[in-house]
Amino acid sequence: MEGTRVHSSVKPMEGKCVRKWKVYPGRSKFCWDGRFMCAPDFSGFFCCLALVVVTGALFFARDCVYLASEVTPAIPVIGGLLFIFILGTLFRTTLTDPGVIPRATAEEVLDIEKQMTEQSQNSGQDAANGTYVYQAPRYKEVEIKGRKLKLTFCHTCQMFRPPRASHCSRCNNCVERFDHHCPMVGNCIGKRNYRYFYLFVTSTTIMCLYVLACNVAVIVLRSLKTNVGDAFKESIASVIEGVVCIGSLASVGGLACYHSYLVAMEMTTNEDIKGSHSSKRTKDNVNPFSHGSCFKNCCFIICGPQHASILDRRGFTYVPETSGTMQHTNDGIQHV
Secondary structure (H helix, E strand, C coil): CCCCCCCCCCCCCCCEEEEEEHHHHCCCCCEEECCEEECCHHHHHHHHHHHHHHHHHHHHHHHHHHHHHCCCCCCHHHHHHHHHHHHHHHHHHCCCCCCCCCCCHHHHHHHHHHHHHHHHHHHHHHCCCCCCCCCCEEEEEEEEEEEEEEHHHHHECCEEECCCEEEEEECCCEEEEEEEEEEECEECCCCCCHHHHHHHHHHHHHHHHHHHHHHHHHHHHHHHHCCCHHHHHCHHHHHHHHHHHHHHHHHHHHHHHHHHHHHHCCCCCCHHHHHCCCCCCCCCCCCCCCCCCCHHHHHHHHHCCCCCCCCCCEEEEEECCCCCCCCCCCCCEEEC
8 A cells, every 4th residue: 555664674885874863854853862753843842831831830839739728639639630641742742753754765766667657658758759758647546445535746755645644844744644733832743643632732721721710719719708809919820820721722722622523523634624525525525534433533543553653763874974065865864
């Protein structure tokens, strides 16, 4: 099937042996010796992390202390579990390979040319000298559950993208089941990290509602012991948290609702925007990736198996030792 990759062994050659992530041709950033990867523009991740940590610190230092003594100690426990879950899903979303597809090697490019030359000869014939010029085809067709889908040829990665994959211009990678590029978490959202992204936005929405309810409870309890004005003065931290939570609900809450719909339909943001499975186009335009019901779709996205990365980031390759300029090629190895 299209999109299946076979990692060929690297033939020994003269040069320096380095990890493949060090000569990776895309724009993704790697850390901890290639174990983690993220987008080049991950400044949004630090802003998001700071907002979560600062707001959480205010909540636990002020509201939780008051409510634990006045209401129940369970309030900070529940808040702590939610807070840890949010941080965990945020880091997993940002640092997980979203499903990057390795670029075609030189051998794979030649194989594609060999397979497709005959199809392109008729349109590429030179009438003057009778020679044929190879032109990379733009599409191939595959059939999934009775529906024909087009596989688009990526001229950057030199391969036909599998169904649902798309090329991210910011990261310069083809990503399996591409949903969107998210500056907020500093990574593409795709096949391997979508569930973490969805759990992050939904848990953040729940946490915002929880903190907001606690803010109201603190102000109400204090107003019962004094006047409302003094209660607000004593609850400045609660007011700040409430403003942040309301603003967050307007954005993250909307994302949670929208992606809940996408999860139930087993669609991606990219497919929804393009109307790939919209019944408005044709009556037979059924989503071939749906599992038959909203419940099954939700179970597959949230509880389904975690797919292994097909990007060999920590493998070894050889680069020539030279003082000259090194350039990236399609096989992901730098050459002079």
